[in-house]
Amino acid sequence: MSMMGEFKLFAMKGNVVDLAVGVIIGAAFSKIVDSLVQDIIMPPIGRLFGGLDFASYYVPLNGQNMGLPLLEAKKAGAVLAYGNFLTVLINFVILAFIIFLMVRAMNRMRPPAAVVAIIPEDVLLLREIRDALRR
Template sequence: MSMMREFKEFAMKGNVVDLAVGVIIGGAFGRIVDSLVQDIIMPPLGRLLGGLDFANYYLPLNGQPLGLALSEAKKGGAVIAYGNFLTVAINFLILAFIIFLMIRAMNRMTRRQPPPPPATAEDIVLLREIRDSLRR
């Protein structure tokens, strides 16, 4: 079997296609959650905490002054951007919680469906018909 044919069979399996769709949707959903955290959640949270902008919190490692914006401080050398890390950590927690809620809902839907009745074997049906005809 040629390598191209093997690859085609592999790529066309249902699990691989489902995984690819999941990764694409997950990436798009991750961007939505990232925007939710950076554009909607963090600004009011920063304002409640005294007008803080978490994205610009850093610790300089090359002697840069602390008053610079993060992008300017990075131009001067290495920095530890803990404000950015805090934003990404909150982003992850929200994303993980939403995925948890989705899986929880899917599990509830699958539990509520009653199991299908077992199919009666053909020989059992035939034996029942014989039994009923003998009774008559």
């Protein structure tokens, strides 16, 4: 089989196609969660912490003025942008929780796996002996 034939066989396997669909849907879903965190959840949290955009909170490491916006402070030197990190962390937690709920729902929709009892060979032999003695 040629290399192109092998590649076509590999690419058309169900797992590869499923993975591609999952990545595409995951990327789109990630944008929804980003918007949820940045536009709905973080503004009230920012208001609790002084009414500023929470993602712009930082600690200057190079003697910058605290009143500068985050982008200007970064241009002036190193900053510890903890607000942005916390926003991304909350985003991750929400995304992980929603994916957990989706996997949990999918697992509940699946029919339970059939339990196949493996009978030891000695038990099978004893049953055969018992059945032979009954005859």
